Amino acid sequence: MKSLKKYHLSERVKIVSPSLPGEKSKALLKLQGEIEGNVVSYPKNMPIAIKRAKGSIIEDVDGNHFIDFFGGCGVLNVGHGNEYVLDYVKEQQSELIHALDFPTENKLALIQKILKHLPKEIQGNYKVSFGGPTGSDAVEAAIKLAKIKTGRDGIIAFSGGYHGMTSGALAVTSDTFFRKKITSLIPNVHFVPYSYCYRCPFNKEENSCDYDCAKHFEWILETGHSGITIPAAIILEPLQGEGGNILPKEGFLERIVEIAHKYGIIVIFDEIQSGFYRTGSFLEFMNTRAVPDIITFSKGFGGIGFPISGLIYKKNIEAWKSADHIGTFRGNQVSIAAARGAFDFIEEYNIEEYTKTIGSYLVEKLRVLESENPFIGEVRGKGMMIGVEFVKDKTTKEPFPEYLKKFRAECFQRRLLFEVGGHYNNVMRLVPPLITTKNIIDVAIEIMKDAIVVCMEEYMEPILAKNKTE
Incomplete structure (x- = not known):
């Protein structure tokens, strides 16, 4: 190497x-x-x-x-000030910086790279959509798409989850420190336990646990007296970040996705921090057999700190029409170039x-x-x-x-x-x-x-x- x-x-x-x-x-x-x-x-x-x-x-x-x-x-x-990536940035800055959502060779090349790095068996099933410059923007877009597609309103999130600071993203973030001074966020959000084996909410040991957290999630959906109606979507991190870098029990994500799909619920995996090779694979869900409907991305995709965010989502949940979701700074051309450079650096150096x-x-x-x-x-x-x-x-x-x-x-x-x-x-x-x-x-x-x-x-x-x- x-x-x-x-x-x-x-x-x-x-x-x-x-x-x-x-x-x-x-x-x-x-x-x-x-x-x-x-x-x-x-x-x-x-x-x-x-x-x-x-x-x-x-x-x-x-x-x-x-x-x-x-x-x-x-x-x-790929580190602070990586000169390999900066070469892509400088070249793009000399040509075009802001292009709204017009097609450019630069942007379409990045979309193709993103789709190419998904597992081969599902590459043709997904599309990419860019949002505003932060991860919160991606989360807001994912929630909106899920609600439009299903016609339902509720969201189920997970304890320990962090998804951002805007109203919708904060509503699905569990840390009460960020929420206690805000009396109103988007309504109809409920939280269920995440697979945190070191501190099991059901007081089980990992070797004796039979995925009680997943069973609890299913119970909420199957009973008519949980107080929670079938939501539009669930949102969770495949490996929690702010919650304490928590790696769920093997098989947990698969069970959660299976249960959600049984009830027609859209599954959003927030890969904003765990994505872009942070865990060794392009996206953390690729280390499992769980397949989400929507993936949010941001953070590391900018390679060296350029702001970028968006969604990777299944074609069969395409529900919004032109201008149903817009953003002045979506798909900034310099950030896109940085992402392409980071992709190429990772490949060349086998990162x-x-x-x-x-x-x-x-x-x-x-x-x-x-x-x-x-x-x-x-x-x-x-x-x-x-x-x-x-x-x-x-x-x-x-x-x-x-x-x-x-x-x-x-x-x-x-x-x-x-x-x-x-x-x-x-x-x-x-x-x-x-x-x-x-x-x-x-x-x-x-x-x-x-x-x-x-x-x-x-x-x-x-x-x-x-x-x-x-």
Whole structure:
């Protein structure tokens, strides 16, 4: 395989400031606080001002180099500033940028690439439609199409699911943190349990569970007294992201799709984060035998951060007519060119297989930490979409968000960036660029080990002292 080293700014961290944030970052963070709206969130836990980035390395305005295991929230699948992709971007920028939904060779070539990368047996069954620039736009479009097709109104979503911040997308997002200040979203949305075996909502062990979550979903549909009428659609992530990088039990997705189709319900798979080779396959559903009716895409499809979103959907649910769904910025030509470049880069460098290999390498390293740390309850995931859940006790599984908060802060000071999620904000969510090298992973693991030593001193000593007293 061709070396990926040249696509990174470096393969190590660089410490310039004695502590973070550095002085230049402090000044820009202060100015941001004065002139930008209060909804800013990421700099609250990762307080830096960014100057440049390449591959898996970010440089702040003070000259510090950080390892990026955050990946722009799962967007930068082929890395920051990938020059291979930028060549496509520059060529397109010199010709055409904005074209509404007029046909272009650029756009039609991308649609053909998308369809070509679906499983051969279903390639001819699907179409592609672009939406606005964000994943939320794709979700809104999917819900609209399902309602138009079925003539029904309701939607069933899943606990732990995240689908976006616009009204419809937020309505099918389960995290009440985002919903508690909003008194009205789209109506007739209901939630059912997702397959979260580490924290089974039915208190079953994985080896004794008979897909109780899927059976509960079916019960809701078959009984006349669940209070839920047959919906237009269900929407779920084949591998949950914000919910804690949760990989469902094998066979769960197949059962859910089978049940939904039995009742004439359209199945929407949200592949906005799990798609575009994030888990090692083009789309995560391709690792299963489950076949959805609609697939939402965004994030990684822009390759290096260009905004793009849309739907891949079965031809037999085509229900909308011209202008039933529009958007000024749908199918931006530069973003489309970036997506084509990312596709070609992935093929030339065999990133599909590399993602599986490098993801397994990272999981292996993390599981060594799990075996040595009493506060790591589970390491899970697929490809480069990995979750590490922190608990106070491996038997009781009581969430330990305080430990993770401290751990994250210590990793940050050592120049490692990652996001936190999960039902209790106790899951380290790792979504690095797919081109991350083993050298970079080794440095990141050493940072984690050093951070763990500090955290253990703070949290383990009181426990040992308490046990000694008792």
